[in-house]
Amino acid sequence: MTQKTGRQDKVLAVVNRKGGVAKTTTAINLAHGLSRKLMRRVAPKDLDKITDRSNLFQYQDTYYYLLGHVLLIDFDPQGHCAHGLGIDTGKADIGDVLLEQRHITEAVVSADRSAEGFPRPNLWILPASDNLEHAKDILRAQAFAMPSTKNYGLVRILEERLAVALDRFTYIVLDCPPALDTFTQAVYQFADAAIVPVKPDYFSMAGTGQHISSIFEAQTRGIDIRIHTIVPTLNVARQKLDQQMVDELRELHGNMVSQPIPRSQAVAEAPALQQTIFEYDPRFLNPATVAYQALVDRVYYG
Numbered sequence: 493m494t495q496k497t498g499r500q501d502k503v504l505a506v507v508n509r510k511g512g513v514a515k516t517t518t519a520i521n522l523a524h525g526l527s528r529k530l531m532r533r534v535a536p537k538d539l540d541k542i543t544d545r546s547n548l549f550q551y552q553d554t555y556y557y558l559l560g561h562v563l564l565i566d567f568d569p570q571g572h573c574a575h576g577l578g579i580d581t582g583k584a585d586i587g588d589v590l591l592e593q594r595h596i597t598e599a600v601v602s603a604d605r606s607a608e609g610f611p612r613p614n615l616w617i618l619p620a621s622d623n624l625e626h627a628k629d630i631l632r633a634q635a636f637a638m639p640s641t642k643n644y645g646l647v648r649i650l651e652e653r654l655a656v657a658l659d660r661f662t663y664i665v666l667d668c669p670p671a672l673d674t675f676t677q678a679v680y681q682f683a684d685a686a687i688v689p690v691k692p693d694y695f696s697m698a699g700t701g702q703h704i705s706s707i708f709e710a711q712t713r714g715i716d717i718r719i720h721t722i723v724p725t726l727n728v729a730r731q732k733l734d735q736q737m738v739d740e741l742r743e744l745h746g747n748m749v750s751q752p753i754p755r756s757q758a759v760a761e762a763p764a765l766q767q768t769i770f771e772y773d774p775r776f777l778n779p780a781t782v783a784y785q786a787l788v789d790r791v792y793y794g
């Protein structure tokens with residue numbers, strides 16, 4: 493496992509080689525949740541004390557001080573992140589930035605939808621599209637020509653071409669595709685740590701006598717990156733196998749396992765309405781909202 497030390501976990505990759513485990517859902521809600529924590533309400537009496545007004549944001553009658561910004565980078569050509577947030581992606585994508593056809597500042601799009609009632613002044617997205625597939629081929633060729641070992645050429649390309657983002661954002665959340673190609677592996681290495689959503693997979697267990705926790709091993713095999721948090725997703729507490737999986741994961745991975753995210757219609761429906769779970773359920777009535785907030789709190793380093 494790669495171990496990076498000396499700085500807090502700022503670049504978090506949401507990873508699992510299996511499809512449909514709630515990577516994108518988790519990436520969107522985590523990114524939005526972190527951006528919310530970087531927004532502080534300013535009492536009217538304190539407004540005058542703020543000298544640097546560039547970080548002030550007004551929504552309706554309330555002022556907020558923005559402590560930082562969050563970037564969600566979509567590394568999946570399906571491009572679901574922008575759709576889920578209701579953002580028109582414009583013309584450029586992550587592929588253009590990596591190929592140096594667009595500067596990153598031209599390609600990053602604001603996720604703010606204050607006009608529709610969803611203020612997200614400090615959440616930004618670097619979207620993906622089919623173009624990323626084509627870009628990956630060229631990048632692999634570029635990396636191949638670089639004097640470096642293994643995947644390091646691609647990692648260097650990512651580091652160099654996304655350097656501005658590393659500088660400007662407090663957190664960067666990477667939504668990864670369900671793949672394990674060399675490009676995706678380079679994305680993992682670019683990250684500081686991984687957030688791993690994992691869901692029970694009854695089919696892979698049927699008749700094999702496999703341990704429930706080995707689902708986790710199978711879903712993450714070949715992902716060579718330090719794990720920040722394992723997130724049991726699509727969890728139905730009353731289902732014995734779901735509960736068993738969480739128990740086994742906790743036995744093996746201890747505190748690394750977060751509170752499970754319950755399977756809930758709210759989580760599934762929110763992106764269709766182009767809202768995050770915190771917007772869909774602002775009063776935190778749904779246990780899934782509470783669970784996603786707990787994940788945000790684990791990741792936030794203050």
Ligand SMILES: Nc1ncnc2c1ncn2[C@@H]1O[C@H](COP(=O)(O)OP(=O)(O)OP(=O)(O)O)[C@@H](O)[C@H]1O
Pocket residue numbers: 510511512513514515516517518568668669670725726727753754755756757759760761780
């Ligand atoms: N807690 C939940 N409750 C109900 N539905 C959920 C929950 N989490 C995710 N889903 C739904 O499960 C499906 C898969 O989620 P998502 O797209 O986030 O997975 P993914 O791992 O990103 O998939 P892919 O590997 O294809 O990128 C989506 O329809 C999503 O709305």
Ligand SMILES: [Mg+2]
Pocket residue numbers: 515516517568572667668669
């Ligand atoms: Mg996805």
